[in-house]
Amino acid sequence: NAGVTQTPKFRILKIGQSMTLQCAQDMNHNYMYWYRQDPGMGLKLIYYSVGAGITDKGEVPNGYNVSRSTTEDFPLRLELAAPSQTSVYFCASSVTTGSTEAFFGQGTRLTVV
Amino acid sequence: KQEVTQIPAALSVPEGENLVLNCSFTDSAIYNLQWFRQDPGKGLTSLLLIQSSQREQTSGRLNASLDKSSGRSTLYIAASQPGDSATYLCAGAGDTGRRALTFGSGTRLQVQP
Numbered sequence: 027n028a029g030v031t032q033t034p035k036f037r038i039l040k041i042g043q044s045m046t047l048q049c050a051q052d053m054n055h056n057y058m059y060w061y062r063q064d065p066g067m068g069l070k071l072i073y074y075s076v077g078a079g080i081t082d083k084g085e086v087p088n089g090y091n092v093s094r095s096t097t098e099d100f101p102l103r104l105e106l107a108a109p110s111q112t113s114v115y116f117c118a119s120s121v122t123t124g125s126t127e128a129f130f131g132q133g134t135r136l137t138v139v
Numbered sequence: 140k141q142e143v144t145q146i147p148a149a150l151s152v153p154e155g156e157n158l159v160l161n162c163s164f165t166d167s168a169i170y171n172l173q174w175f176r177q178d179p180g181k182g183l184t185s186l187l188l189i190q191s192s193q194r195e196q197t198s199g200r201l202n203a204s205l206d207k208s209s210g211r212s213t214l215y216i217a218a219s220q221p222g223d224s225a226t227y228l229c230a231g232a233g234d235t236g237r238r239a240l241t242f243g244s245g246t247r248l249q250v251q252p
Contacts, residue, residue: 057238068143074237120238126232128173133181135180
């Protein structure tokens with residue numbers, strides 16, 4: 027029972043490099059989210075998707091891009107990495123009806139040097 | 140814009156004590172409220188979910204309440220144990236289509252043996 031799976035778990039990037047954080051869920055959830063967590067803080071919403079082909083910005087979208095070509099996958103792309111993007115990134119998913127409980131992946135710890 | 144505040148930021152108690160963690164939110168139009176546990180360097184584990192129509196939820200030694208009119212939620216932990224040591228996060232899901240969570244900064248709990 028995988029739930030929400032994120033890869034990689036850790037990554038060090040140099041300033042100006044790009045990378046894609048992968049997120050996959052096997053619960054057939056239509057809603058998916060990307061959050062970032064800075065030290066000692068709560069999580070902030072970067073992007074979200076309400077279904078395949080539909081994405082929208084959250085609170086802190088600058089420097090990131092997303093796509094949602096399938097229900098299962100929701101990758102987050104960092105272009106031209108900056109030290110301010112050093113953070114822990116969490117992917118989450120939920121359904122729109124019923125309990126709407128959000129399920130989270132284990133996170134990707136990214137350091138930009 | 141929803142804002143979520145958690146008090147206290149840190150708490151240290153002896154084993155066996157009953158304790159209350161507080162969460163307040165500014166916008167009463169929330170869809171649900173979730174409490175999470177986060178261990179150092181780990182992901183988020185969902186503890187309790189309270190729908191907006193509910194007043195409380197219980198799971199084992201945990202009880203969470205929700206008062207939308209006052210903008211408050213509490214997490215009650217009975218007979219605390221050293222294994223309860225972690226950061227506890229509360230998050231409210233907005234009453235709009237995206238259902239994204241707005242997080243507090245967390246309460247860091249240390250239970251002394």
